[in-house]
Amino acid sequence: MTSPRARELALVVGFLLAIGSVPLTQTALEVARGGRVLVTDVFRTRPTAAHLRQFEDALEKSSWIQQRGRPLIQEFLFATLRNPGSQIVLGSADWLFYRPDVRYLIEPDLPDAAPVDSRWIEPGAGRTRQANVARTIVRFRDQLRERGIDLVVMPVPGKPAVYPDRFRPRPAGPPPALESPTRQLLDALEREGVPAVDLLAMFQAARGSGGSSDAAPPLYLERDTHWTPAGARLAARAAAQRLRELGVAPAASRQFQTDQATVQRWGDLLDLMPVRGIRDACEPETVVAEQVRDADLGLLVPSASDRPGTCRFPGQSATVLVLGDSFCRIYQYAEPASLDARPSIGPARAGHAGSERGRRPLLPGSAGFISHLALALGAPVDAIVSDGGASTDVRRRLSTDREILEGKRVVIWEFVERDIARGQAGWEDVPLPAPLDSAL
Amino acid sequence: MVFSTHIFLFYFLPAFLLVYFNLPFRWRNLWITVASYVFYGWWQPWFVGLMMFTTVMDFIWGRVICRPGATPAQRQIAVAACVVTNLSLLCFFKYYMFAADTLGRLLAAAGAEPFQILRVVLPIGISFYTFHSLTYILDLYRGHATPARSFTDFSAFVALFPDLVAGPIIRYKTLAAQLAFREHTVRRFASGVTLFILGFAKKVLLANPCGHVADAVFGAAQPDALAAWAGVLAYAFQIYFDFAGYSDMAIGLGRMLGFEFLKNFDAPYRSESISDLWRRWHISLSSVLRDYLYFPLGGSRNGERRTYINLAVVMLLGGLWHGAKWNFVVWGAYHGLLLAGERWRGKQSAYRGLPRPLRIACTFVLMLFSWVLFRADSLTAALLYLQAMLGSTAGPASASSALLAADIYTPTTLVVMATGAALVFQPVQAHDWSLRPTSWPQVFGLMMLFVFAVLVLFSQDFNPFLYFQF
Known part of the structure; x- marks a missing residue:
């Protein structure tokens, strides 16, 4: 076997085996499992572009070689090149950042008129112009105003906006100032008369108030996209203060108590790192949260009668409604889901949720933004939360709930700032639910 | 379909090769055509209809051009009609939106109402397979190639999936003999x-x-x-x-x-040098532009000034071939300028x-x-x-x-x-x-x-x- 022909034959056979063994093994596995052979699906549907894409995606996702090969190569790339995968940017001192958060701060807004282009891949696909976001917010404000309800928007800065000095290579000198694109949105909204809570300025000031960035209590978790309990508390106080300034804060009517509770989190960004066993190499981050307890009603968590994603204050009609995303959910209910899978929220439960999460203590609940807003106002607060869906989905949920707007005086609309450019389902106009006293 | 995907590597390619090498040679070109249509239609099935249309049309025009007893005038009309039809299709899909948008902006600048632009989807690879077909027609007209021996051969040439959507641009005369006979060896x-x-x-x-x-x-x-x-x-x-x-x-x-x-x-x-670069980069496009555009324009045979103009025209059109954007026009002009400068310095x-x-x-x-x-x-x-x-x-x-x-x-x-x-x-x-x-x-x-x-x-x-x- 030393002739050139033998070597050529070996190369040909090796290549054909490599490409041919994959579908054969896949088919054998599917037959052995008693399921249908997925590749035959291509003959079961009309060959439209959409169906073909779905078929191709399904084939890739169910592929045994991809399922087994992907973790292997990602572990190898992380071990050799510190490559954390496409979603993560490594920061200094084990800080992790979500790449879409970083890109949001780097990329400019889309131009006035997107270039007319018949290319296959359109530039800016999947992004929303800031002017369109402002327009949607103004229209939502107008819809609410017709019902006698005020709107206050609260874009939550991403972690990179507050901690730009936690990247490598770390710039010399004091933390550089950041020109966040969110500032332009807030200016546009101010011109339109839509009030907002400027959390970036608040957080930057809070970091500075410690004398140095490291002395201030951390406002964001190191390996998570979300804020710490301290960040959530600060945001709640800022929102309550803004409502008072606007004269729409409810009168204090409830007595709340707080208890300290320790929370351990590995972080959703760690979950996004495609490296098996990465948690074994890390200690969970421990933070202290303050659980808010109503003197009469106990913890402010959704009841069994609440719709998925909705939390109504028991027994009393709140005048404040919060629409938000996982920043409202964290510490409040069960922890936010992974950024890849966004199940609807439900009440926090004691015990363990599955073997994968067996090591992770569940969060105490009633220690997040919503409870602390209620605490700061001394009044009940209702909420609709959609993880990752604050741009449109949360208003879709609102549009199907005819009761929740009854008696409301103000709506606080919280969304993470990266959603301004890349919100799930964009920034659609969604009608409000019909009032209860109107015919359907 | 894309070469670097799961579906191509592990399903299309093994299935294609399995059938291909179990067919008698006379059926292999037909199998190439059928499989190439599947490969191409994977993005958008209706793209295949467009490619089939141009294939049938160009095959017929080729027969007309080479018809025994055809007069030079008839041949000229046939080749002109074929070139115009092919380029019209290419221009419509590739440049319509660019032209309409430019016109709309000009009208708006003049105070007129801007008009609605029809969104046109660009069929993938249309520039490449249009050029494949055109080289066939132009080579027939010039007598550099003989007509395809069968429609199967011609459709296999146009649709040949390896070079269908992103080249290299293959001329018919390069493949004509291989379509009729080619050796399949382990080497x-x-x-x-x-x-x-x-x-x-x-x-x-x-x-x-x-x-x-x-x-x-x-x-x-x-x-x-x-x-x-x-x-x-x-x-x-x-x-x-x-x-x-x-x-x-x-x-x-x-x-x-x-x-x-x-x-x-x-x-x-x-x-x-830049002249050297264009002998090494995307050689198939450079040579097509040289043989079917630069030389017919006169190349360097009609004096220095005309040579510079020819170079500029070729590079501008080469830039525009890449896409309907002013960027590509300026990119072409930039290269045209550099090439003209080097020619002015004695090709240095x-x-x-x-x-x-x-x-x-x-x-x-x-x-x-x-x-x-x-x-x-x-x-x-x-x-x-x-x-x-x-x-x-x-x-x-x-x-x-x-x-x-x-x-x-x-x-x-x-x-x-x-x-x-x-x-x-x-x-x-x-x-x-x-x-x-x-x-x-x-x-x-x-x-x-x-x-x-x-x-x-x-x-x-x-x-x-x-x-x-x-």
Whole structure:
């Protein structure tokens, strides 16, 4: 076997085996499992572009070689090149950042008129112009105003906006100032008369108030996209203060108590790192949260009668409604889901949720933004939360709930700032639910 | 369908080869046509109808041109009708929106009401298969080729999936004899496998990671000078490894089927002048433009002034061939100007007196500036980017610069860019290497490279080929 022909034959056979063994093994596995052979699906549907894409995606996702090969190569790339995968940017001192958060701060807004282009891949696909976001917010404000309800928007800065000095290579000198694109949105909204809570300025000031960035209590978790309990508390106080300034804060009517509770989190960004066993190499981050307890009603968590994603204050009609995303959910209910899978929220439960999460203590609940807003106002607060869906989905949920707007005086609309450019389902106009006293 | 996908590698290609090598030779071209239509229709099934239409039309026009007893006038009318029809289809799908948008802007500037633009989807690869067909018709007209012996042969030539959507641009006369007869040998198949694996590795291991860096920097609002240079360098590597990798895969697949296509890249970043570059970059397009546009315009036969005009026209149209954007027009003009300048200096670059490494470096830097025009989303964006490269937008270190730096200056980037630089500036090319006898370590290395590239592919989210859009 030393002739050139033998070597050529070996190369040909090796290549054909490599490409041919994959579908054969896949088919054998599917037959052995008693399921249908997925590749035959291509003959079961009309060959439209959409169906073909779905078929191709399904084939890739169910592929045994991809399922087994992907973790292997990602572990190898992380071990050799510190490559954390496409979603993560490594920061200094084990800080992790979500790449879409970083890109949001780097990329400019889309131009006035997107270039007319018949290319296959359109530039800016999947992004929303800031002017369109402002327009949607103004229209939502107008819809609410017709019902006698005020709107206050609260874009939550991403972690990179507050901690730009936690990247490598770390710039010399004091933390550089950041020109966040969110500032332009807030200016546009101010011109339109839509009030907002400027959390970036608040957080930057809070970091500075410690004398140095490291002395201030951390406002964001190191390996998570979300804020710490301290960040959530600060945001709640800022929102309550803004409502008072606007004269729409409810009168204090409830007595709340707080208890300290320790929370351990590995972080959703760690979950996004495609490296098996990465948690074994890390200690969970421990933070202290303050659980808010109503003197009469106990913890402010959704009841069994609440719709998925909705939390109504028991027994009393709140005048404040919060629409938000996982920043409202964290510490409040069960922890936010992974950024890849966004199940609807439900009440926090004691015990363990599955073997994968067996090591992770569940969060105490009633220690997040919503409870602390209620605490700061001394009044009940209702909420609709959609993880990752604050741009449109949360208003879709609102549009199907005819009761929740009854008696409301103000709506606080919280969304993470990266959603301004890349919100799930964009920034659609969604009608409000019909009032209860109107015919359907 | 894309070569570097699960569906192509593990389903389409094995199934295609299994059927192909179990068919008698006379059925193989028909199978190539059918499979190529599946390959092409995978993006959008109706694209196939358009390609079938042009195939049937061009086949009939070819018969008319070569009809015994046809007068020169009849032949001229036939070839003109064919060229006009093909180019009309190409122009409609590729340039209609560009033209309508430009007109709309002009009207709006003049105070008139802007009009609604019909959104037209660009069928992938239309530029390539239109050029394939046109070379057939023009070669028939010039007497450089004989008519296809059957519709099956011609449709296989037009639809041949390895070179269908991103080239190389194959002329009919190159393939005519191979369509009638071609040898299928283990040696040829093995060299095809070698080239396919090398092209696949270029795409997955080098082009895609470089593309990540280029996308981040070109997408940034205010890159600093260092990041801007890193971004355009990454794009230079991305576009080379992407396109050369695709060409290698296409030529490799062609060899597996018994075809031999011409080389499309010849170490272009080792060029010592822009004229040299265009003999090494996208050779199939350069030669088509030379033979079917530059020479018919008169080439260099009608005096200096006319030569410069011809060069400018060819490069402008070459730029416009890449896409309906002013960027490409200016990119073409830039290259036309550089080529005219070199011709004015007696086909020599302005830096010919420098040592060879510096001549290569100068040409490479000139190329980098042109890639900015090629990659930026608009002319305005290109100008801003060029300003950033020249440091004229430099201000105090901003936080967004630090964020961009964290995103792009990673160990992965460093390794990929260093590997890319080592490969583009060395003389041995995959096309030539694949024709050499292989040793056992090379066989083993190739298989390992293929397995590694497949695994890395699984970890990548999105890997479009840049030239699909042209």
